[in-house]
Ligand SMILES: *[C@@H]1O[C@H](CO)[C@@H](O)[C@H](O)[C@H]1NC(C)=O
Ligand SMILES: *[C@@H]1O[C@H](CO)[C@@H](O)[C@H](O)[C@H]1NC(C)=O
Ligand SMILES: *[C@@H]1O[C@H](CO)[C@@H](O)[C@H](O)[C@H]1NC(C)=O
Ligand SMILES: *[C@@H]1O[C@H](CO)[C@@H](O)[C@H](O)[C@H]1NC(C)=O
Ligand SMILES: *[C@@H]1O[C@H](CO)[C@@H](O)[C@H](O)[C@H]1NC(C)=O
Ligand SMILES: *[C@@H]1O[C@H](CO)[C@@H](O)[C@H](O)[C@H]1NC(C)=O
C-alpha cells in the first residue's frame with residue numbers, strides 16, 4: 001500500500017474521464033468519506049454513503065461447470081463494491097430507473113412489505129453487449145474470469161450488484177430524483193457511463209485485496225484435511241489489508257469459510273481507488289471455538 005503522502009501527490013494528475021457540467025472532481029481537493037460529511041460539496045466527488053466495502057467470495061464450485069463456468073485458480077472471486085452508510089447501515093436499489101436485476105433481492109427498497117417494490121428486470125443481459133459496444137473486451141474477460149456467480153449466469157450477478165449497490169453510491173448518480181448527473185448533460189446515455197464506470201471501479205478496488213495470496217503467504221491454503229482457527233485467518237488478513245475485515249462462514253456450526261468484507265473510507269471517489277482501511281463494523285459470524293474449513297475447490301471447478 002502506498003503511503004498517504006504519495007497518494008495525495010498523484011491526485012492532481014488524475015483526469016476524470018466523464019465528469020462535466022461542473023462535476024470535474026479532479027478540481028476539488030479530495031476528502032475521506034465518512035470522516036467529515038459536512039464538508040462534502042459535490043456528492044459526485046465524495047460518496048455520501050462512504051463506508052466502502054470490498055467484498056469477496058470463496059466458493060468451491062459454480063454449479064455451471066457443464067457450461068464452462070469455472071473458478072479462477074489461486075484467487076478468491078469478486079462479490080462487489082458496496083456503499084454502506086457511515087454508521088454501518090445500508091440502503092439498496094436507490095435508483096429504480098437503473099434496475100437491471102432479474103431477481104431483486106430483497107424485492108422492495110426497504111426489504112420490508114412497506115418498501116417500494118423492485119420490479120424484476122426482464123430484458124436479459126445488458127452488461128455483456130454494453131462492454132462489447134464500447135470495446136471493453138479486456139474488462140469483460142476479467143469479469144468473466146474473476147466475478148463469478150453460483151448457480152446462475154455471471155451477468156445476472158453483475159446486474160444485481162450494479163442495481164442493488166452502485167445506485168446507492170452518489171458518485172455514480174445520473175440525475176434520478178433530484179440527484180446531480182455526475183456524467184454531465186451532454187452525454188448521450190449517462191446510465192451506460194455509470195455502469196461502465198462502476199464495473200471499472202469494482203476491479204480497480206478489488207485488485208488491491210489479493211486475499212488468496214495474503215493467506216497463502218501465512219501458510220493458510222485451502223485444505224480438506226486441516227482446518228484453521230478463525231483468529232489465524234483474521235490476523236493474516238488484518239496485517240495484510242491494514243484493518244480487521246468481516247469473515248463470513250456458513251453451515252450449522254458456522255465453520256465453512258465463504259466470504260470476506262474489507263471496510264474502508266474512500267479518498268474522493270471510489271472510482272479513483274484510494275481506500276483507507278477501516279475495521280469492520282460487523283463482527284465475523286464464524287465459529288470462534290472450533291476450526292474453520294477453508295475448503296479446496298471441487299475437482300474440475302477451477303482453472
Ligand atoms: C460552472 O462553471 C463555470 C466556470 O467556472 C461557471 O461560470 C458556472 O457558473 C458554473 N455553473 C454552475 C451551475 O455552477
Ligand atoms: C471539517 O471540515 C471543515 C471545513 O473544511 C473544517 O473546518 C473542520 O475542521 C473539519 N473537521 C474535521 C473533524 O476534520
Ligand atoms: C416479496 O417477496 C415476499 C416473500 O417471497 C412476498 O411475500 C412479497 O409479495 C413480495 N413483494 C413484492 C412487492 O413482490
Ligand atoms: C441507456 O442505456 C441503458 C443501458 O444500456 C438502456 O437500458 C437505456 O434504455 C438507454 N437509454 C436511452 C435513453 O437510450
Ligand atoms: C461452533 O462449533 C461447535 C462445535 O462444532 C458448536 O457446538 C458451536 O455451537 C459452534 N458455534 C457457533 C457460533 O455456531
Ligand atoms: C482496529 O482495531 C484494533 C483493535 O481494537 C486497533 O488496535 C486498531 O488500531 C484498529 N485499526 C484501525 C485501522 O482502526
Ligand SMILES: *[C@@H]1O[C@H](CO)[C@@H](O)[C@H](O)[C@H]1NC(C)=O
Pocket residue numbers: 060224295296297298299
Ligand atoms: C473439498 O471439500 C468440499 C466440501 O465438502 C467439497 O465440495 C470439495 O469438492 C472438496 N474438494 C476436493 C478437491 O476434494
